[in-house]
Amino acid sequence: MFLDFYRLREQPFGVTPDPRYLYLGPGHREALASLFYGIETGRGFQSLIAEPGMGKTTLLNQLLLRWQHTARTAFVFQTQCDSRDLVRHLLQDLGLECEGLDVVRQQVVLNELLVQEAKAGKHVVLIIDEAQNLTDNVLETVRLLSDFEAPDKKLLQIILAGQPELARRLSRPCLAQLRQRIAIQARLDALPADQVSRYINHRLTVAGYYGHPLFSPEALALVVKQSRGIPRLINNLCFNALSIGCATGRRVIDSHTVKEAAVDLGLEPRAKPANHPPPTSTRPAAQTLSFPQSVSSRARGGLARRRLIHASVLLGIAGGVAIHLGGLGGVGTSRLSFGTQASTALTVPTAAHPSGPVRGTSNPVATQQSTLFRSSETDSGAPTYVVQRNDTLGRLCLWIFGRYDRSVLAKLRTLNPWLTNPDHLETGQLIRLPPTDQP
Template structure:
């Protein structure tokens, strides 16, 4: 490990969604504000849609921490399931072991829990990650959960989170009732070159770095370019660049090291001739954005447009683009 070599307390470019490392550029800050105010206003259904690797889960963990003492929360990842399985996962997430397989009885159990939390003065927040994987029938089950309410307020706040394929599903006529209930749709856009540099610096600071810069300006510029501003890819390039610098006993990562790492991580070096031909064909005959997969998600080297966020202001303890770097 390079931690001792660079004077770091912990891994600055890890793969877990640690909220301490959240960097709020303008798009992330706006999305966080929209979700926060949506929950505060008891708006019911909210949505966050962005391409893979944009930091959706990290942002949501940070958001839920804001409601630690005022809400009961459930975070669901298992989205390739039936409606019955979905309800079982939901009950298990909130600590209720359902002995019954009966769908109606599971609904009743969940409703009792909602009422109990409401009487205690707490909100109930359910986050459904990777929601683009949910079948239309399960999304209809999710919609029906929003019927749990009193004349004065919604008993349940639901955040649907997913990749652009979720927007494709929600736009279908079959899900018009669910779509009409979604009161806020937020998106995340890639970091700019300047934001990428701040993102890197912030993560190093959180990890305990002090002193001279570990990345040359040219190295940071190149990482911003090859990562296309996607946080997960920035972390990956930075991790491998620091590992290479440590192996070479160099205290500063330069552009040559980043170029070597970029070459080493290029999966296209190993694509077969058949796979390469299919990839080119999909790019030419796909859904009009060059990625050819029909769900609005490109590979790491072919970005697509993001949904715009909803305007909002939110003062957070996490660093923002104006005063911190990550």
């Protein structure tokens, strides 16, 4: 624990409402003085409204401490109860026996005590904390308790303390009689920024600390910002900051420690981790196979190309529509044109020409994008192939149809009877292709 590390006698930022640690800032001092004056002058009904964590219960305990020798006091905080339970809690806290008594008999016992204390010159003070939880019926019972009075003063001083919900409930028409009897209404607000450091130093001093400032100016400024002047949040921040400081060996609490404590308490969002790009694959990029390829890969590629060519022929004949498709693993595109029935050029993806770039050209890619397919002048709509340099019939069959066998060769020779030497083709020569349902 950090008590020894920071030379503290006791816990300075505890969670119990110890009146010794009450810091009387301007707002708290005014509220305490108002409530004390209301009891002293016998005003009867008072209220104290505060948001959660403002030190309301600590202030009420300080008020009871001041009246402990000159008044009979009762502190009721069990507000989830009915009217009978409320009166029973009151009598028990005043030291009266009330077991087995009905409501009427309880009120008789209470009245006897009030008269007795009034004759002795003492006040009887009832403080009900968290009064916003009381039902309307119980609040009406509280109002009736104020009817215990002498001709010149009220015999029971009642303080209703609670959150802002209590003020809203008291403003309702059904509780108008109770609201009209409240003579003093006190409020507690958050500590001003210049009071937060004094609040912290006050609690450290009560806990036995002395020496150099335990919190740096930057740390105090961050406490002000994160706590918004709410005493309970100040306590939680300082407790966690001291715990972190002790664990990390920091004799002085800096802003980084307070920020870490704020994150732990959920007062500040945690920093999001940086978004790093996904690691780049170390696997080598796939390389495009250059001709000659394996027979199986060429067959698969040729079959796909053949289907695309045949589909393009059908589309061109049907509508003459121009379609642009991305490359199919190749580097260029070739154009397939048709006869007078479909004069629009149709782009068909192809792999690189098996013969490679045509020698003697300044732009190999442009050469590969030249017109390789044309329409036949004698067979309208039947495509023909324009022979390129170094083409052979075997290579073209594998490239276009995906296979090269006797059946394909026989069909090509039937369509092209001038093909006497399959291994020797003339550049620019036209070769008719089989119909779309062949080979």
